[in-house]
Amino acid sequence: GAVVSQHPSWVICKSGTSVKIECRSLDFQATTMFWYRQFPKQSLMLMATSNEGSKATYEQGVEKDKFLINHASLTLSTLTVTSAHPEDSSFYICSGDGTSLFNTQYFGPGTRLTVL
Amino acid sequence: KQEVTQIPAALSVPEGENLVLNCSFTDSAIYNLQWFRQDPGKGLTSLLLIQSSQREQTSGRLNASLDKSSGRSTLYIAASQPGDSATYLCAVIGSSGGSNYKLTFGKGTLLTVNP
Numbered sequence: 001g002a003v004v005s006q007h008p009s010w011v012i013c014k015s016g017t018s019v020k021i022e023c024r025s026l027d028f029q030a031t032t033m034f035w036y037r038q039f040p041k042q043s044l045m046l047m048a049t050s051n052e053g054s055k056a057t058y059e060q061g062v063e064k065d066k067f068l069i070n071h072a073s074l075t076l077s078t079l080t081v082t083s084a085h086p087e088d089s090s091f092y093i094c095s096g097d098g099t100s101l102f103n104t105q106y107f108g109p110g111t112r113l114t115v116l
Numbered sequence: 117k118q119e120v121t122q123i124p125a126a127l128s129v130p131e132g133e134n135l136v137l138n139c140s141f142t143d144s145a146i147y148n149l150q151w152f153r154q155d156p157g158k159g160l161t162s163l164l165l166i167q168s169s170q171r172e173q174t175s176g177r178l179n180a181s182l183d184k185s186s187g188r189s190t191l192y193i194a195a196s197q198p199g200d201s202a203t204y205l206c207a208v209i210g211s212s213g214g215s216n217y218k219l220t221f222g223k224g225t226l227l228t229v230n231p
Contacts, residue, residue, distance in 0.1 A: 006159075032216070043120070043205070043221040044160075049212065057216065093159055105219060107152075109159040 003027055004096050006108035013084055014116055020080045021111045023094030029074035030096030034105060035067075038091040050077055084115045118143045122206050122222035129196055130230050137191040137225045139206030144184050147217060151180050151191050152205040154224065160205065164191070196229045203227070 003026040013019050023033060032051050036044040048064075050056035050071035058064045068080040077096075081088055091112055095105035119142045129135055139149075148167050152160040164173045164180040166189070172181040179192040193200060203224040212218035 034218075041223070043223040044207075044219075046218055046220075049216055049218065057212075091157075104150075104162070104165065107160040107162075110157070112157065 002096075002106040004030075004094065004106050004108040006092075006094060006111050008111060009109060010112040010114075012114045012116065015085050016083055018080055018082045019084055019113060020078055021092055021094075021113075023077045023079070023096070023108055025075045025096040025106070028096065028106070030077075030106075031074060032097035033071055033077040034095045034097075035069060035077075035079050036093045036095070038093060038110075044093060047079075081113065084113070086115045089113055089115045118146075118208060118210055118220040120206060120208055120220050120222035122204075122225050124225060125223065126226040126228075128228040128230065131196060131198060133196050133229075134192070134194050135196055135227070137193070137204050137206075137227070139189040139191070139222055141187045141189075141208045141220070143208075143210065144187050146184065146208045146210045148209040149180075149182050149189050150207045150209065150219070151178075151189075152207065154203045154205055156203075163204075193227075196227075198229045198231050201227055201229050 005024045007022045035047045038044045047062045048056040048058045050069050056069040071077040093110040095107045121140045123138045150165045151163045166173045166182040177194040182189045203226050205224045206222045207219040
């Protein structure tokens with residue numbers, strides 16, 4: 001149980017285009033979903049926390065107008081990278097809050113974004 | 117601001133060896149600490165979660181300890197196998213304000229177990 005999927009698993013796009021990444025909790029309801037970014041040989045950095053039905057909370061230094069997050073249902077959150085540039089190329093991972101007593105997050109398999 | 121450091125950054129050992137991975141964090145006000153495994157280009161697999169009130173957790177050949185007051189955790193892997201080769205990430209779970217919480221990750225230790 002507690003499976004999170006992401007789509008697409010990888011995407012290549014041209015600079016200036018927008019890319020949408022979906023994160024779905026398949027067998028549980030995620031009141032809270034998290035989006036992380038991981039650059040090569042770096043740790044996962046939290047980008048934003050989103051609660052279903054409300055606006056996302058962005059971490060310091062993350063542009064909310066560039067990384068649009070929508071969490072419209074308890075099983076789906078989307079991250080849209082608007083006007084992507086090569087420096088946005090990264091590995092994006094989402095997670096869903098399993099609402100256990102131990103603050104356990106269940107992670108998706110990640111999406112590799114390459115911006116040419 | 118919470119900072120998590122993992123030492124060593126990389127480790128290469130022969131098969132069968134016991135090994136220890138280290139994690140330290142600067143703010144001891146944490147809820148839990150969690151160890152993950154990440155294979156190249158993949159997502160995260162949770163290995164062990166230690167609640168702040170606990171001292172250790174065990175799962176098979178893995179044992180994780182937590183010394184919250186000193187801001188340290190170790191992951192002990194017994195009788196290592198080539199299949200254990202991966203990046204091991206330590207993450208502390210703390211408050212992000214209000215009722216929210218967040219995970220702060222270390223950069224990981226890249227483990228290679230040679231046959």
